[in-house]
Amino acid sequence: MGAGAVAAWAASPARAMLQAAGNLPVPAFIDALIAKMTVDEKAGQLTLLPAAWGGGVATALNPPTNGPSFEEQLADVEKGRLTGVFNGNGAEMARRMQTVAMTKSRLKIPLLFAADVIHGHRTIFPVPVGEAASFEPELAERTARMASYEGAAAGIDWTFAPMVDIARDQRWGRTMEGAGEDVLLGELIAVARVKGFQGKDLKANDAMLACFKHFAAYGAAEAGLDYNTVDVSERTLREVYLPPFKAALDAGALSGMASFNEISGVPSTANDWLMRKILREEWGFEGFVVSDYTGDMEMIDHGFAADAREATKLAFLAGVDMSMTSGFYRDHLPDLVAKGEVPMTVLDASVRRVLAMKAKLGLFDDPFRRIDVKREKARSRTKPAIALSREAGRKSIVMLKNDGDLLPLPKSGKRIAIIGPFAEGKHDINGPWVVYGDNAQAIDLASGVRAAVADKGAVSVALGSGVEAPLAGGIEAAVAAANAADVVILAIGEAENMSGEAQSRTEIVIPEPQMALAEAVAKTGKPIVAVLKNGRALALEGAVLNAGAILVTWFLGSEGGNATADVLFGDYSPAGRLPCSFPRSPGQQPYYYNHKPTGRPNPEGALQPYKAHYRGIPNSALFPFGHGLTYGKVAYSELSAPATLAWDGEITVSAKITNSGSRAIEEVVQLYIRDRVASVTRPVRELKAFRKLALAPGASETVTFKLSRAQLLFIGRENKPTVEPGLFDVWIAPSAEAEGVKAQFTLTA
Structure with a gap:
């Protein structure tokens, strides 16, 4: 200064x-x-x-x-x-x-x-849905802390993150920005990221104010179409879409962003029930609310406001304190106050919240506390940040299948062909919603693989096709490379611009030119490891689904190539789990594991007529929420669960988890319940707890979980939390659709 x-x-x-x-x-x-x-x-x-x-x-x-x-x-x-x-x-x-x-x-x-510091500032970490696949909230807190350390050094006081919207329809492009389809995982990741961004002291020069978004139910947009209408019951809103926002608030987030969508005919930007009754009166929120980018302006196109002046009045009186981008508040609030249409007391209350936040950030003490050009450079892409990016990347990778233990690959003695539009090149590595990172500084797949193997000359590369268009001579070159190799790494999926805001897709599949490439390479008969780049769940088919091994690598950020190589060659045993269900077909969307059973569920076994399923496929996922394999051989056994849970009591549910394989692993052990009979129909399963367990080769460990009445609550007929005595199923399992080990208990009055 x-x-x-x-x-x-x-x-x-x-x-x-x-x-x-x-x-x-x-x-x-x-x-x-x-x-x-x-x-x-x-x-x-x-x-x-x-x-x-x-x-x-x-x-x-x-x-x-x-x-x-x-x-x-x-x-x-x-x-x-x-x-x-x-x-x-x-x-x-x-x-x-x-x-x-x-x-x-x-x-x-x-x-x-x-x-928008969404998943890193200069050092980029996995897209949030990928990081959620780690099932490790502590990791999300550490990457947010590092992003804040870098971003605050560049003068940034406030980040528009975390996005805590639940995404149940994978057509929605902004799936990549959240934690997936589950409420519990969404809550835990929201808390972790708020704590990471804000640190222990908001006045510190490495802290940024967090902003939970998008309030509310943006992830419920009809047909997964960005900006589209939302029409959900209050019960679903309170049970599914609001809890992560409340968790973020309780973790200390002091700003929030209104969502673009309407809910039951009222745009969130002018929804006083959301902004005042729920957020302020019920939850006691003391921070401020900002509109999303031109959110107030867009109420005119919604047909909710006649003009800019009316949009300003509606948004402001509903409880949106700050206008982003449109300039409507600056242009129209003075006249609205002068005409008595907006009380001065209401205006002062919003100004008070904004100024109080500037004080909490330490800006009145030192307006330049985060502004330091030398510090900005010194904190950018440090060795600890790069190491954390690699750690987060490998922990985010999910192995969907590994037939015949094709993975891990040996580091020597094998000729490897990396084939596909994402095989090499400084593009599509960091992922969507990166404002300050640079793909030119990121590690691509070919670089990561070559750094891992003993003989770099044993690695060949053929792009084969573009992302959404054929490449002249590409398939022929790819087939030749496959024929000359012992194993193929097929690097396919989505480009950065196929996920994120305004990137909803009707067909969540591998684009046709890449599928043609995959089919041609498969005909060579060479073993294939499919390495998927994606910002959402995909419906896999054909040669991709039939590959010997499949890795979901999302967009892993700065160290993407190195992190993927760590898993490919066994330096790290994959430990990620799906935060969103991979459907059997795009037409299943929206599909999520904790759906209701309907009155005509298909029984176990063959598909039956007049039951709840689409023609020819069961009402289940191709790869369900929570699924992910390791390099071990894991078995679940010896479930222990008391027969009754007293109304004010607690029970311990446990199971023995064994790794009979020859490699050390991490297993994500998941606890699910089902309320068998209730006054409001309940999902077929609900995640209530999970634990990431490290198991040495041949080791076993008994994992225990505590269950009390509080974890059995649901939103009842009066739209308030309730619980009823009765019978519950309980599973300890490796995924939402795996049987694992199962028992029943009765909650007694």
Whole structure:
């Protein structure tokens, strides 16, 4: 910070009030500052815009707008018309903007700098759904902590993460940004990421404010179409879609983002039942809510608001404190207040929340605490960050099948052909929703494989096809490479631009040109390891499904190639589990493991007529939630479960887990229940606990879980949590559709 800026800050009214407040609570200082603000300045504190000085990636990630230039934004800062910007160009940009705020604006209120730090800043970690596959919340906390360490050094105070939407329809492109289809896993990952981003002290220069999104039920968009209508019962909303938001709030998240979608005819951006009754009155949320990108503007196209002025009024009175991108609040709140349509007390309450958050972030103490160009460079892509990216990558990989123990591959003595559009090249490695990372710095698959084997000359590469278009002569070259090799690594799947926001797909399959490549390579008869790149569950078929081994590698980030090689060659035994069910066909969507049984479930065995299934396929997953293999031989046995659970008591459920294989492994042991009879129909299974267990070769361990009445609660007919005495099934199993070991107990009144 320049000497002039320091002097101006020291003499500013905001700083003077803060010093005068002494040990008084922050609200006293904030109220004194609000009393000095004009209505235009108050509206400015509720206005967030995309940074005019941003990067090409940031611009590409959101729809183009005719926004102001950087010089125009500096002028807005000077006039107090801007609370901050997002997705800007690092510490130097932030320094220049904050200097204007501290030297030229009337009240010297510091700016807030935000960004989409979704799965890493400069060092990129697996896409969130991939990281959720680790079934290791502690890992998600560590990667979020590292992302905050890097991002905060670049001047970022606030990240638009975590996304905690439950995704039950894999056609939805933003599946990649969340934790999958299960509520419990979603809650645990939400808590972990909030704690990671925010750290132990929000004022620390390595902490960023977390923002839970998208409130609410964005993942329930009809037909998996992004931005589409949502129409769910209040019971489903409270039982499935709201719990991860509540978990994030309870973990300390102090900002939230309204979702684009409507719920039962009311856009979330103007849904006072969501924003005021549930979020503030029921849950006691004390932070602030920001609209999503042009969310207030979009209510006009929804047919919910006639114009910008009405959209502003509806959103603001519903409880959305801050407007992102549209500028509606800055343009229309002053007149709405002047005309008495928005009470000044309501305006002041929102401004108070935003200013209080700036105080909690330490910006009134030191507006430049996160802005340091030298620190930005020093914290970028450090050795610990790169190592963590590799660790997170290999822990995120899920092995779907491994016929004949094809994997792990030997590091010598085998000729390996890597075939497919993702075999090599600095592209499609980091994954969607990366603003600041660079694929040019990431490790591709061929580089990772060559680094792992003894003879780099034994590795050949043939692209074979493009991602969604054939490659002239590609299949012929790929077949030749396969014929000359002992084993084929088939690197296929989705490109980065096939997952993420606005990337819903009707057919969640491997694109046709890649399937043609896979079929041609399969005809060579060579063993095939399919290495999938994907941001969602896929419906696998043909030569891909018939491959000897299948690895789901998602988008693993900076160390993707090295992490994949670690698993391919046995330096790490795969331990990931599916956070979303892989369907038998795209037409099954939405499919999720904890579905209701219906009144006509198909019994075990052959498909029967007039039962709940599609023609020719059972109502089950191809690879279910929780599924994933290791390099061990795992068996579940000796289930122990008491016959009764007292109303105010607790039972211990246990099973013996044995690894009879020759390799050390990690097994994700999962506990499921089913309420057999209830006043509201219950799912066929519900995950209630899991444990990641390390097992040496030949070792056994008894895994125990505690169950109490609290874990059996469901949302009853009055849309409130309830539980009823009765019979429950309980499983300890390796997936949501595996039998594992099973017992029953009765909850007694």
